[in-house]
Amino acid sequence: MYKYLLLTVLLLGATCFTFAQNHGDTTSKFVHNVHIGYNIGGLAPISFPNTIRKINSYSSGFSPSFGYELNYRLHQKWGLAIGLRMDWKNMSVQDSVQYFHTLVSMDDATIEGNFSGTNTTKVKNIYLAVPIQALFYAGNNWKLKLGVYLAHLVRPSFYGSVSDGYLRKGDSLGEKVIIDYASFDFDKEQRTFDFGISTGAEKLVYKNFSAKADLQWGLQPVFPHSFNGISFNMYNIFGTLGVSYRF
Amino acid sequence: MRLTVLLFVLVLCLNSCIKDAPANPEADIESFEVDPKLLTGQTFIDQVNRKILLYLTKDAYAAGITPTITTSKNASISPASGQKINFNGSNEVTYTVTAQQQPNQKTYTIQVVNVGDWNFKFEKWLQNDADKYEYPVEDDLSTLWTSGNPGVALSGVSKDPLSYPTRSTTDGYLGSKAAEMVTIKGTALSSIVGIYLYAGSVFIGNFNPSVVLIKPLAATEFGAPYVGLPARFTGYYKYTPGAAYQDENQNIIAGKTDECSIYAVLFEGPERLDGTNINTSERIIATAKLSDGSAKANFTKFDIPFVYKNGQLPAANKNLMLAIVASSSKDGDHYKGAIGSRLVVDNLSIIPK
Numbered sequence: 001m002y003k004y005l006l007l008t009v010l011l012l013g014a015t016c017f018t019f020a021q022n023h024g025d026t027t028s029k030f031v032h033n034v035h036i037g038y039n040i041g042g043l044a045p046i047s048f049p050n051t052i053r054k055i056n057s058y059s060s061g062f063s064p065s066f067g068y069e070l071n072y073r074l075h076q077k078w079g080l081a082i083g084l085r086m087d088w089k090n091m092s093v094q095d096s097v098q099y100f101h102t103l104v105s106m107d108d109a110t111i112e113g114n115f116s117g118t119n120t121t122k123v124k125n126i127y128l129a130v131p132i133q134a135l136f137y138a139g140n141n142w143k144l145k146l147g148v149y150l151a152h153l154v155r156p157s158f159y160g161s162v163s164d165g166y167l168r169k170g171d172s173l174g175e176k177v178i179i180d181y182a183s184f185d186f187d188k189e190q191r192t193f194d195f196g197i198s199t200g201a202e203k204l205v206y207k208n209f210s211a212k213a214d215l216q217w218g219l220q221p222v223f224p225h226s227f228n229g230i231s232f233n234m235y236n237i238f239g240t241l242g243v244s245y246r247f
Numbered sequence: 248m249r250l251t252v253l254l255f256v257l258v259l260c261l262n263s264c265i266k267d268a269p270a271n272p273e274a275d276i277e278s279f280e281v282d283p284k285l286l287t288g289q290t291f292i293d294q295v296n297r298k299i300l301l302y303l304t305k306d307a308y309a310a311g312i313t314p315t316i317t318t319s320k321n322a323s324i325s326p327a328s329g330q331k332i333n334f335n336g337s338n339e340v341t342y343t344v345t346a347q348q349q350p351n352q353k354t355y356t357i358q359v360v361n362v363g364d365w366n367f368k369f370e371k372w373l374q375n376d377a378d379k380y381e382y383p384v385e386d387d388l389s390t391l392w393t394s395g396n397p398g399v400a401l402s403g404v405s406k407d408p409l410s411y412p413t414r415s416t417t418d419g420y421l422g423s424k425a426a427e428m429v430t431i432k433g434t435a436l437s438s439i440v441g442i443y444l445y446a447g448s449v450f451i452g453n454f455n456p457s458v459v460l461i462k463p464l465a466a467t468e469f470g471a472p473y474v475g476l477p478a479r480f481t482g483y484y485k486y487t488p489g490a491a492y493q494d495e496n497q498n499i500i501a502g503k504t505d506e507c508s509i510y511a512v513l514f515e516g517p518e519r520l521d522g523t524n525i526n527t528s529e530r531i532i533a534t535a536k537l538s539d540g541s542a543k544a545n546f547t548k549f550d551i552p553f554v555y556k557n558g559q560l561p562a563a564n565k566n567l568m569l570a571i572v573a574s575s576s577k578d579g580d581h582y583k584g585a586i587g588s589r590l591v592v593d594n595l596s597i598i599p600k
Binding site for chain 1: 264265266267269272273274275294295346348351352353377401402403404405434435436437439440457458459460461
C-alpha cells in the first residue's frame, strides 16, 4: 500500500523539481484560501462483491468539510497547493447481503460465519487531512488540481447491526443460527492513517468566491488485513462540493 | 462540472454495480418426513453433528422407511427423497447433499435411536471437530445426551474442551470417566447479547442452535422415547458451589449460595419439551427431582421416586418420553449462578416399575 504513496510523492516531487528548475525565476505568488463544503460518498469496495444483493438505503448524513489551502503559483499555468482540512466522512447504508463472510473477535472470543440478511452500517469518521496538489490554471477562472492526501483519523466511528437473517457458523456448511438483531462496533479496528488521490476543480464565480468540487479517493483499505469482520476491502471514496474564499 | 458528473455516476454505480447472485452454497437437509405411524418420537435433524435422529417402531426398523426429504434450495441429495432405505445390521445409512455451489457437500448419518436400558455411565466421550467441545456418547457411539456446549461455542470461546462448561472428568464414581459441569464466565461476545455466565449441563435430548440467539430456552429440546413406566431415578453426584452468586445482570447477590439441579421428567410425546416448558407443561406425567442441591464434597448417592401427577398412571396407549437434566447452576437457564460451581454426575439410572 505504501508503495502507492511513495510513488505519488516521488512523482509530485519530481514535477516540482522540474518547475523549480525551469521557472525558478518566475515571481512567486501566494494565495490563501479557506473553504467549506459537503462530503458525499462512502466507505465502499471498489467493486461490489456478489454477496451484496441490494442497497436498500443510502445517506451521507451530516458530512461537512472545511479547511485552509495555500496556493503557490510557480508559473503562469502551474502552481502548487498544500492544505489542511477537516472532513466528516459519513455514510449510513442499509443493504441486503447473502452468504456474507464475517469474523468478529472481542478479547479472546471469536465467532466466524456467513451471514444472510439485512446489514446496517453507520460510519461517522472525522479525518484531518493534508492534501498536496499540483495546480493547473486553465484559464477562464478555472483551477484544476491533482495530487495526494494524507489523513489521520481523528474520531473513529464505524458501527451497525445485522438483523432479520441468519448466520452459518464457520462457513456456508455450518449450522444455521437465526439472528433477529445483533450490533457490531468496529470503531477501533480502523486504521488511523489514510491516504489517496486528491483531485478537484475550482472556478472563481464572484469576486473572491469560487465554487469547487473535489474528490478524495483512498488507496489504502480502511481496515487492516488482520481484520476479518468484513470480507472485502473498503476504501474512503468521497467527493466534496463547496465554496472557497481567497484572500 | 465534469467532476460533479463523475460523482453522480459514482452514486448511480452503487446500485448498478450489484452483481449476479452467487450460486447457493448451502447443503442442508431441512426436513426429513417419515409416516408418523412409524415413529415413537419426533425426528430430529442434528445440524451440528450432521445426524438424522430417528425414533422408529420395531416394525418400521425391520421393514425400512421411505422418507420425504427437503434440502437447501437447488441442492441435490443422494439417495433421493422418496427412495426407500433399509437398516440391515451394522451398515450405516448416510445421505450426501450437494450444494448448487460446488464443491460444497455435506454428509448426514442416520442414527436410529434406541435407548436400551436407561443406565448411563458417561464412559465414552467424543470431541466436536470444529469447536473441540466434548460430548458423551453411548457404547455404540450414538448420541442420546447433549449439553449447552454448542450454544457456548457460538459465543466464541477458545477451541479447547476445558473452556466449555460441560466435559468429561476422570474424577468419577465408578469406571474411568464421569460428566463434569462447571459454571463459567461468559465471553466478551456473549456479553453483547447480555449473557454473562454459562452453567454446565447435560441432558437427554437435542440442542437446536438455530434458535439459540432468539429464544435460548427453546434451543434445549428434552427427551427420548421411553417404553414402560419409570419408578425411580438414581445416581451419584458431588457438588461444589462457586464463591459468589450473580444474577443475570452480573450483580453479586450477597449471602446466596448456588445450587445444582438434577431431575427427570416423564411426559407425553412425541413432541419434545424444551427449556421454556420442561417444568410447566401440561404434558408432564411424572417427575423425579433432587431436592437437595447443596454442596456435597464426596460422591453422594441419590434415589428419587417418580411422583406421578395427581397420583395417576398414564393411559397405556400414550407415547411417552423421558428427559434427564443436570446442571451446575439451578438457574443457569436464566444465566444466574456462581462462576466456578462444579457438579459431577455418574451412573445415572432409571429404574422401571
